[in-house]
Amino acid sequence: MPPASPKSSTKPTGLDCRMAVLGAGVRLTPHRREVFQVLAESTDHPTAYDVFNRVKDRSPNISLATVYNCLEHLTTSGAIKQVHVERSQARYCANLREHVHFHCDSCGKVSDALPTTDFDPAQFWQLPPGARVQNASVAIHGQCPDCAKNHSKSRH
Ligand SMILES: [Zn+2]
Numbered sequence: 181m182p183p184a185s186p187k188s189s190t191k192p193t194g195l196d197c198r199m200a201v202l203g204a205g206v207r208l209t210p211h212r213r214e215v216f217q218v219l220a221e222s223t224d225h226p227t228a229y230d231v232f233n234r235v236k237d238r239s240p241n242i243s244l245a246t247v248y249n250c251l252e253h254l255t256t257s258g259a260i261k262q263v264h265v266e267r268s269q270a271r272y273c274a275n276l277r278e279h280v281h282f283h284c285d286s287c288g289k290v291s292d293a294l295p296t297t298d299f300d301p302a303q304f305w306q307l308p309p310g311a312r313v314q315n316a317s318v319a320i321h322g323q324c325p326d327c328a329k330n331h332s333k334s335r336h
């Protein structure tokens with residue numbers, strides 16, 4: 181029996197499933213896989229620089245420019261989402277489920293907010309008749325639970 185290696189599992193990854201949906205035309209280099217994998221394991225919506233720092237442990241010869249290229253390719257192919265943050269570096273998200281982003285305006289944390297029911301964005305929002313949705317990016321701003329707690333504490 182060949183020695184079992186946890187890194188070369190034949191189980192399809194989230195990325196493989198996503199790529200199957202997106203179809204051909206998406207070329208996955210080992211670096212793009214690593215970058216996706218790092219993002220998929222992060223729940224804090226890292227910046228390109230954060231991704232670079234995390235992916236370096238697995239691919240020590242990867243450069244920041246390569247990480248930017250991988251993120252760019254994965255974003256345009258629809259495998260990941262870019263999260264726009266005002267006056268700050270873009271962050272990235274590999275959560276493949278339909279969701280929007282909640283931004284805490286006090287600490288800058290970005291969290292995923294999944295819909296409470298199954299919904300189709302093309303049906304949910306009153307879009308111009310006949311419009312076709314390619315991707316949706318909705319941002320909700322406020323205070324995260326921690327900041328909301330601290331805020332009300334400091335007021336009393
Ligand atoms: Zn997200």
Ligand SMILES: [Zn+2]
Pocket residue numbers: 284285286287288289323324325326327328
């Ligand atoms: Zn906060």
